[in-house]
Amino acid sequence: MRSIKQSDHRHLYLKISEMMEDQINKELLKIGDKLPSVRVMQKVHGVSVSTILKAYYHLESKGLIEARPQSGYYVRFTPKQFPAQPTKSSTDYKPGGDTAEEIIDEVYQNISDRDRIVFSLGIPSLQLIPVSKLNKAITEATRKLPFGGIGYENVQGNIHLRKQIAKWSLTWEGRLTPDEIVTTTGCMDALSLSLAAITEKGDTIAVESPCFFSILQLAESMGLKVIELPTDPNSGIDIGALQKTITAKKIKAIILMSNFSNPLGSYIPEDNKKEIVELIQFHNIPLIEDDIYGDLYFTKSRPKTCKSFDKSGLVILCSSFSKTLAPGYRVGWVAPGRYLDKVRRLKLYREVSSTTLQQEAIALFLENGRYEHHLRKLRNILHVSSMQYMRTISGFFPKDTRISHPQGGLYLWVECNNKTDTYRLFKRAIKDNISIAPGRMFTLKNQFHNCMRLCYGLPWNERIEEALISLGELVFQSNK
Amino acid sequence: MRSIKQSDHRHLYLKISEMMEDQINKELLKIGDKLPSVRVMQKVHGVSVSTILKAYYHLESKGLIEARPQSGYYVRFTPKQFPAQPTKSSTDYKPGGDTAEEIIDEVYQNISDRDRIVFSLGIPSLQLIPVSKLNKAITEATRKLPFGGIGYENVQGNIHLRKQIAKWSLTWEGRLTPDEIVTTTGCMDALSLSLAAITEKGDTIAVESPCFFSILQLAESMGLKVIELPTDPNSGIDIGALQKTITAKKIKAIILMSNFSNPLGSYIPEDNKKEIVELIQFHNIPLIEDDIYGDLYFTKSRPKTCKSFDKSGLVILCSSFSKTLAPGYRVGWVAPGRYLDKVRRLKLYREVSSTTLQQEAIALFLENGRYEHHLRKLRNILHVSSMQYMRTISGFFPKDTRISHPQGGLYLWVECNNKTDTYRLFKRAIKDNISIAPGRMFTLKNQFHNCMRLCYGLPWNERIEEALISLGELVFQSNK
Numbered sequence: 001m002r003s004i005k006q007s008d009h010r011h012l013y014l015k016i017s018e019m020m021e022d023q024i025n026k027e028l029l030k031i032g033d034k035l036p037s038v039r040v041m042q043k044v045h046g047v048s049v050s051t052i053l054k055a056y057y058h059l060e061s062k063g064l065i066e067a068r069p070q071s072g073y074y075v076r077f078t079p080k081q082f083p084a085q086p087t088k089s090s091t092d093y094k095p096g097g098d099t100a101e102e103i104i105d106e107v108y109q110n111i112s113d114r115d116r117i118v119f120s121l122g123i124p125s126l127q128l129i130p131v132s133k134l135n136k137a138i139t140e141a142t143r144k145l146p147f148g149g150i151g152y153e154n155v156q157g158n159i160h161l162r163k164q165i166a167k168w169s170l171t172w173e174g175r176l177t178p179d180e181i182v183t184t185t186g187c188m189d190a191l192s193l194s195l196a197a198i199t200e201k202g203d204t205i206a207v208e209s210p211c212f213f214s215i216l217q218l219a220e221s222m223g224l225k226v227i228e229l230p231t232d233p234n235s236g237i238d239i240g241a242l243q244k245t246i247t248a249k250k251i252k253a254i255i256l257m258s259n260f261s262n263p264l265g266s267y268i269p270e271d272n273k274k275e276i277v278e279l280i281q282f283h284n285i286p287l288i289e290d291d292i293y294g295d296l297y298f299t300k301s302r303p304k305t306c307k308s309f310d311k312s313g314l315v316i317l318c319s320s321f322s323k324t325l326a327p328g329y330r331v332g333w334v335a336p337g338r339y340l341d342k343v344r345r346l347k348l349y350r351e352v353s354s355t356t357l358q359q360e361a362i363a364l365f366l367e368n369g370r371y372e373h374h375l376r377k378l379r380n381i382l383h384v385s386s387m388q389y390m391r392t393i394s395g396f397f398p399k400d401t402r403i404s405h406p407q408g409g410l411y412l413w414v415e416c417n418n419k420t421d422t423y424r425l426f427k428r429a430i431k432d433n434i435s436i437a438p439g440r441m442f443t444l445k446n447q448f449h450n451c452m453r454l455c456y457g458l459p460w461n462e463r464i465e466e467a468l469i470s471l472g473e474l475v476f477q478s479n480k
Numbered sequence: 481m482r483s484i485k486q487s488d489h490r491h492l493y494l495k496i497s498e499m500m501e502d503q504i505n506k507e508l509l510k511i512g513d514k515l516p517s518v519r520v521m522q523k524v525h526g527v528s529v530s531t532i533l534k535a536y537y538h539l540e541s542k543g544l545i546e547a548r549p550q551s552g553y554y555v556r557f558t559p560k561q562f563p564a565q566p567t568k569s570s571t572d573y574k575p576g577g578d579t580a581e582e583i584i585d586e587v588y589q590n591i592s593d594r595d596r597i598v599f600s601l602g603i604p605s606l607q608l609i610p611v612s613k614l615n616k617a618i619t620e621a622t623r624k625l626p627f628g629g630i631g632y633e634n635v636q637g638n639i640h641l642r643k644q645i646a647k648w649s650l651t652w653e654g655r656l657t658p659d660e661i662v663t664t665t666g667c668m669d670a671l672s673l674s675l676a677a678i679t680e681k682g683d684t685i686a687v688e689s690p691c692f693f694s695i696l697q698l699a700e701s702m703g704l705k706v707i708e709l710p711t712d713p714n715s716g717i718d719i720g721a722l723q724k725t726i727t728a729k730k731i732k733a734i735i736l737m738s739n740f741s742n743p744l745g746s747y748i749p750e751d752n753k754k755e756i757v758e759l760i761q762f763h764n765i766p767l768i769e770d771d772i773y774g775d776l777y778f779t780k781s782r783p784k785t786c787k788s789f790d791k792s793g794l795v796i797l798c799s800s801f802s803k804t805l806a807p808g809y810r811v812g813w814v815a816p817g818r819y820l821d822k823v824r825r826l827k828l829y830r831e832v833s834s835t836t837l838q839q840e841a842i843a844l845f846l847e848n849g850r851y852e853h854h855l856r857k858l859r860n861i862l863h864v865s866s867m868q869y870m871r872t873i874s875g876f877f878p879k880d881t882r883i884s885h886p887q888g889g890l891y892l893w894v895e896c897n898n899k900t901d902t903y904r905l906f907k908r909a910i911k912d913n914i915s916i917a918p919g920r921m922f923t924l925k926n927q928f929h930n931c932m933r934l935c936y937g938l939p940w941n942e943r944i945e946e947a948l949i950s951l952g953e954l955v956f957q958s959n960k
Contacts, residue, residue, distance in 0.1 A: 101825070108635070108828075126627040135628045138618065138837070147606040148615045150806040155588070185665050185810075185831045192830040200703055201681035218829040223680055326630040328836030330665075345581070348588075349698040350672045351665045355835045356808030357618070 012047060013054035020055065024064055024078050035065060035073040061460075062387040079387070079405075083394050086264075086402045086415035086451065088232045089209045100441050103423055104213055107437055116430075117458070117467040120437040122262060122410055123327050124457035128381055130374055134326055134361065137370075141360035149357035155348045157183025157333065158359035164366040165333055171302045172294060174317075176335050182344050183333045183354050187292045187320035188214055190334035193350070194288045194316045195253065197342040199224055203252035206245055208237050210413070210442035210451070212262040212290075215255055226444055227251070233404040233413060236261065236268035239275055246283050253286050259303045260293040260409025263442050263453035267407050270304055277309045284314070286339065291319045293409035295375055298383040303408070313338035321362055323410065324375060329358040381459050382410065388460040389468065396472035398479060412454045415439075420478040422452040428474055434467050492527060493534035500535065504544055504558050515545060515553040541940075542867040557871050559885075566744075566882045566895035566931065568712045569689040580921050583903055584693055587917055596910075597938070597947040600917040602742060602890055603807050604937035608861055610854055614806055614841065617850075621840035629837035635828045637663025637813065638839035644846040645813055651782045652774060654797075656815050662824050663813045663834050667772045667800035668694055670814035673830070674768045674796045675733065677822040679704055683732035686725055688717050690893070690922035690931070692742045692770075695735055706924055707731070713884040713893060716741065716748035719755055726763050733766050739783045740773040740889025743922050743933035747887050750784060757789045764794070766819065771799045772812075773889040775855055778863040783888070793818035801842055803890065804855060809838035861939050862890065868940040869948065876952035878959060892934045900958040902932040908954055914947050 023029045036044070041052045056073055059065045066076040107120050142148040156162070162178035169176040184190040199205060201223030207215060209228035219226050227245055230238040237256060245251060256276070258268040268276070280287045289306045297303055307317040316339060320332030331354070336343040347353075365371050389412055393403055402415040416422065422438040429436055439451030458464050503509045516524070521532045536553050539545045546556040587600050622628040636642070642658035649656040664670040679685060681703030687695060689708035699706050707725055710718040717736060725731060736756070738748040748756070760767045769786045777783055787797040796819060800812030811834070816823040827833075845851050869892055873883055882895040896902065902918040909916055919931030938944055 105825075121632075123632065126631050129627065129630055131628045131630055134630055135622045138622060142615045142618060147609065148611045150609055150611055150614055150808050151606050152601075152603065152802075152807045185834075188829065189665075189831045196701070214829045214832070217825070221676070221826055221829060322632075322832075327632045328630050328833070330831070330833070330835045345585075345697070346701055348584075349668065349694045349701060351669045351810070352694070352802075353808070353810070354665075355810045355838060358835060358837070 013051050013058060016041075016045060016047070016052065017055040017058040020059055021062075021064060024075055025080060027078065027080065029075050031075050031078060033075045034071075035075065037072060058384075061384045063391040064387070077391050079390075081394055082390050082403065082405060083397075083399075084402045085233045085404055086413055088238070089228075089230050089447075091228070091230065100213060100444065101217065103426075103438055103441050104217070107426065107435065107441065116433045116435055117464065118435045119454040119458070119467075120435040122455055122457070123323060124378060124382065124410065125459055128378055128457075128459060129325065130370070133370060134365065137361040137364045138357060140364055141357050144364075145356060145360050149360060151356060153353045153356040153359060155353050156344055157181065157354060158356070158363060160367075161331070161359045161363035162333075164363045168366060172304050173308045174305065174335075180335050180337075180340065181333050182336060182340070182347060183331065183359055184320070184347065185351060185354050186322050186330045186332040187290065187318050188218070188332075189330075189351075190318035190320065190332045191215060191255070191288060191290060192218055193343050193346050194318060194334055194336060194339070195219065195222065195224075195255075196346055197336065197339045198286050198316075199252045204249060205253045205255060206242065206251050207255045208257065208261060208264070208266075210263050210439065210448055211255075212257070213441045215290075216442070216444050220444065228443060228445060231261075231264060231266060233264050233266055235272060236266040237276075239272060239279070242276070243279060246279070246285060251285055253288055254280065255288045255290065256306070257290045257293070258306055259291055260296060260406055262293065262409070263411050263437070264413045265404040265406030265409050265411050267303065268306075273304065273306045274309050277306050277315065280314050281312045286314050286316060286337075288316045288318060291317060292323050294319065295324050296379055296382060296410065297408040298379060298386070299407050307335065310337070316343075324378065325362065325365070325371065326358070329362065330355060331358050331362050382456065385456045385458070385460045386412065388465070389454065389456045392465055392468045393472065396469045397475055401475070410455050410457045412456060414452050414454060416450045416452075416475055417479065418450050420450050420475055422450060425452070425474055425478055428478075429471060432470055432474075434471055436471070493531045493538060496521075496525060496527070496531065497535040497538040500539055501542075501544060504555055505560060507558065507560065509555050511555050511558060513555045514551075515555065517552060538864075541864045543871040544867070559867070559870075561874055562870050562883065562885060563874050563877075563879075564882045565713045565884055566893055568718070569708075569710050569927075571708070571710065580693060580924065581697065583906075583918055583921050584697070587906065587915065587921065593913075596913045596915055597944065598915045599934040599938070599947075600915040602935055602937070603803060604858060604862065604890065605939055608858055608937075608939060609805065610850070613850060614845065617841040617844045618837060620844055621837050624844075625836060625840055629840060631836060633833045633836040633839060635833050636824050637661065637834060638836070638843060641811070641839045641843035641846075642813075644843045648846060652784045653788045654785065654815075660815050660817075660820065661813050662816060662820070662827060663811065663839055664800070664827065665812065665831060665834050666802050666810045667770065667798050667812040668698070669810075669831075670798035670800065670812045671695060671735070671768060671770060672698055673823050673826050674798060674814055674816060674819065675699065675702065675704075675735075676826055677816065677819045678766050678796075679732045684729060685733045685735060686722065686731050687735045688737065688741060688744070688746075690743050690919065690928055691735075692737070693921045696922070696924050700924065708923060708925060711744060711746060713744050713746055715752060716746040717756075719752060719759070722756070723759060726759070726765060731763075731765055733768060734760065735768045735770065736786070737770045737773070738786055739771055740776060740886055742773065742889070743891050743917070744893045745884040745886030745889050745891050747783065748786075753784065753786045754789050757786050757795065760794050761792045766794050766796060766817075768796045768798060771797060772803050774799070775804050776859055776862060776890065777888040778859060778866070779887050787815065790817070796823075804858065805842065805845070805851065806838070809842065810835060811838050811842050859888075862936065865936045865938070865940045866892065868945070869934065869936045872945055872948045873952065876949045877955050881955070890935050890937045892936060894932050894934060896930045896932075896955055897959065898930050900930050900955055902930060905932070905954055905958055908958075909951060912950055912954075914951055916951070
């Protein structure tokens with residue numbers, strides 16, 4: 001329980017910087033205004049000079065204020081200037097068009113080219129990951145496990161890890177127990193096993209729109225029919241549309257990313273989560289909830305999941321450590337609710353068990369608080385990065401560009417005007433060694449040609465800023 | 481190429497012990513006969529005393545001869561005494577009966593109980609694996625890979641590993657190239673991706689009978705119809721029956737374990753392999769070939785695969801390092817032939833990529849010849865172990881017990897008379913902390929109730945001998 005209390009207990013400098021940010025947002029401090037001096041602030045708040053300096057540095061790192069030599073700090077930018085958010089997706093699109101599969105292939109070709117600015121890959125920069133600590137955890141795991149972890153792990157998963165995940169679930173009021181959890185080869189494996197457990201060829205499922213492309217492609221490869229439902233960049237899936245669909249059609253499963261979705265960055269508010277859970281219980285439809293970005297919140301506390309409100313066992317919660325810690329470790333997990341036996345058996349038949357060593361290493365990393373410590377830093381960097389991305393897009397893209405305002409996760413969803421075709425933009429940008437994810441990837445329909453997903457997992461620096469400005473120029477060019 | 485030549489070049493003592501074994505087999509040396517003294521043998525063959533001693537130790541370790549104090553070596557046993565082989569499986573079984581799924585669940589419960597003699601698990605004892613060398617390879621991999629291997633690996637797989645697998649394929653005249661190979665999360669993942677790439681719900685596939693249970697259960701979970709074809713314990717699938725089936729019915733895929741199958745231990749002779757490849761080419765049916773046991777041959781050279789003879793791209797070859805090196809590393813691979821793109825995409829959608837670190841570690845292990853060195857030792861131990869198991873079963877089980885005579889792999893298939901129900905035997909034996917795999921697991925039909933699979937991956941010692949003798953007693957009791 002220690003770790004959870006700590007996460008509520010934020011630093012003093014963060015509280016002060018938040019208060020200032022609030023004043024900037026409310027335009028009590030306007031662009032160009034000088035901020036109170038560090039001395040004045042220090043006396044007013046009764047804190048040390050270094051705390052005030054830290055608060056100012058933090059605001060500066062977000063791009064909100066700037067220091068002028070021998071003068072002090074000035075307001076540089078206010079989030080009020082952020083462009084409007086993308087329009088809510090609809091079911092209004094023309095049939096036909098090219099397929100997503102080829103675009104996906106092209107975008108993920110040579111992704112590891114080191115000279116490239118890769119806005120298209122969905123992970124935090126590996127420079128943000130505590131590599132040597134993870135290496136240490138791997139070595140520790142080879143020592144702790146019998147035979148150095150070369151043996152098969154239990155099919156359901158390493159018990160040490162399952163206990164740690166169960167403990168961690170308290171942060172979102174999940175109250176999972178270790179025997180409810182099955183570990184997997186990353187989150188997509190969790191989704192894939194879950195979907196295979198509850199659907200078969202010819203079934204229809206409902207998803208958000210836009211939707212993470214692997215979910216769409218996986219569903220299509222399984223012969224499933226997919227209904228893409230209107231989704232709001234702020235509040236996620238349109239509950240009215242969901243209700244209408246499950247009343248009118250036989251829906252065998254719903255897949256949602258409830259917290260900071262990929263690619264839209266949407267967050268389903270708590271009340272909506274409750275409503276969704278009631279809805280699926282009433283209609284007896286399983287919900288596959290992908291919470292892989294839930295730990296990357298910029299808000300004050302860890303958001304809950306639909307699973308937090310589920311008593312029926314219909315919610316199948318999937319997650320992993322790929323977006324927060326170590327993508328290459330391939331450690332994910334699923335809490336399949338009433339489908340536990342089916343998912344565990346499918347895992348046995350498909351892959352026997354998951355990699356032994358990495359499960360133990362991540363368990364060790366969670367156990368001694370290293371994960372939480374790392375997450376606190378990571379969230380801060382991502383939040384700052386997202387603000388800088390938004391500020392730069394706001395300044396250097398055409399004025400009618402819309403962007404999402406994510407409260408967590410890794411992605412900005414950028415909606416250009418209709419003159420911009422982002423697949424063409426991709427082909428042009430790649431010549432300048434900039435890679436983006438065209439919107440068409442995130443749908444099976446003929447839509448989102450004017451949208452793109454940008455990952456702000458690359459922490460802010462001049463090179464990134466230049467790349468974003470270049471991208472803005474290319475968008476301008478596409479409008480001519 | 482160096483490594484392959486070496487494997488043809490067997491030790492002198494092995495050649496001498498083989499010659500003696502041949503004489504024992506042909507009854508030129510009969511049970512009770514005294515062997516020539518070490519001195520005589522040394523002079524006859526013009527080799528050192530230690531070479532002769534090594535040859536005699538080797539024959540002793542196989543249970544063929546025994547040393548009598550102050551007297552010399554005597555013939556103790558001849559493989560001629562081995563019981564008859566199991567009958568070829570047929571399609572003659574009654575419908576109904578209990579399901580395999582529950583038996584599988586029960587057998588694999590608490591499999592890691594340390595006090596148990598586990599004849600039911602299909603891996604070599606971890607005591608036969610060079611654990612510290614593998615740990616070293618893991619550490620080496622964390623140093624060699626960028627960011628210690630925490631990043632996503634290329635979807636198709638680590639290029640270093642794919643090059644090593646391609647090189648290794650020369651041992652069975654495979655001539656694979658790295659770009660034909662996709663790495664996977666173990667061999668079952670390779671099979672599962674392959675099967676998903678070429679079939680859909682309602683399709684019919686043909687398999688050997690008995691067949692590895694995970695293949696059957698996987699197929700059933702995918703809604704496939706499964707035809708189990710008669711299979712000979714020596715020469716594998718009945719080609720006539722296969723031909724008849726694919727002529728009469730629309731078969732979408734065939735799955736075979738061509739070398740030292742699980743559970744039967746059968747080996748498809750080269751000519752049969754060629755015939756099978758011609759057959760599938762004629763009928764244009766993809767063959768999924770599982771060669772996971774191919775490196776564990778007791779014969780003089782590495783057996784070829786069907787893939788060795790395939791020019792059409794219809795053979796999808798699956799394998800892994802789980803049965804020879806490190807089950808818990810979950811490193812497998814597939815050479816999908818003409819289905820390469822489909823398999824690679826399915827892998828991306830289902831699991832993004834395989835664990836980064838272990839792929840590199842195994843590549844390093846292969847590269848410097850450590851794998852080949854390890855295999856030479858492992859094969860020898862398994863061969864000796866198989867002989868001791870067979871000798872003991874021959875001495876302590878009812879006389880009408882039939883057992884397979886595998887030329888490689890990990891399994892004995894034991895066929896008792898019809899009075900023995902091996903699921904009941906399992907329940908009785910588990911009370912004595914002995915676990916076996918009942919025959920009913922290896923079929924979707926109502927058959928093989930009198931059979932069991934025993935893994936001789938547990939190297940021979942007194943405790944194993946006692947357990948096998950106890951098991952024999954329980955079989956006797958089941959006959960009453």
